[in-house]
């Protein structure tokens with residue numbers, strides 16, 4: 353199984369006079385490795401996770417590979433191409449900051465959806481994830497009837513359900529009580545250990561990342577002229 357390797361990663365955003373640039377010299381994620389992105393609010397963690405999860409087009413010069421597979425090239429046929437959707441679904445389980453659940457499906461149906469898309473149906477895994485994330489009592493409800501934390505846990509179960517090679521999770525513990533946050537990290541680390549899943553997440557909870565021994569990579573923002581430039585610091589030795 354191959355890992356992920358992003359080199360010379362760039363995203364440029366502009367809004368009138370305001371400009372934001374994300375620069376990542378190298379970010380590699382090996383199979384079974386877990387990494388936490390940290391950095392202040394607005395430093396580009398979500399942008400970088402979207403880039404990694406094939407939800408945001410890379411800027412010019414960006415190289416992004418999984419082994420021999422050129423992931424940056426998947427954007428060449430446009431944002432709606434079948435190749436891009438296939439790559440995204442096959443490689444990634446994505447946990448968006450806001451849940452991103454299908455509003456017309458129940459919790460169980462949302463969690464089972466990636467399995468159906470990848471043709472890897474496994475109802476036992478769906479019920480196991482629902483049970484371990486404390487969602488059994490709400491499994492027949494739709495997202496509109498859930499708390500924010502219940503929605504976040506459903507999104508985590510959905511990302512794990514088809515055992516993707518990589519999980520990209522945007523602040524997956526932000527809306528959770530301490531016990532649920534620990535359970536989520538246990539599950540993500542278990543996927544890394546048992547299935548060789550590469551996990552990259554963002555978090556402001558440095559103490560919890562330290563307690564779970566998750567290595568951190570920080571985004572640091574500097575001002576250059578009219579631009580805010582965010583760079584990923586080299587990993588600590």
Ligand SMILES: Nc1ncnc2c1ncn2[C@@H]1O[C@H](COP(=O)(O)OP(=O)(O)OP(=O)(O)O)[C@@H](O)[C@H]1O
Pocket residue numbers: 365366367370371372391392393394395396397398399400
């Ligand atoms: N069109 C735009 N032009 C210029 N800057 C933009 C534009 N759109 C977004 N930005 C900036 O890009 C950055 C995006 O940050 P992002 O949401 O990735 O941060 P984050 O680290 O995930 O923050 P948080 O911890 O609050 O979730 C923000 O600083 C935002 O102000």
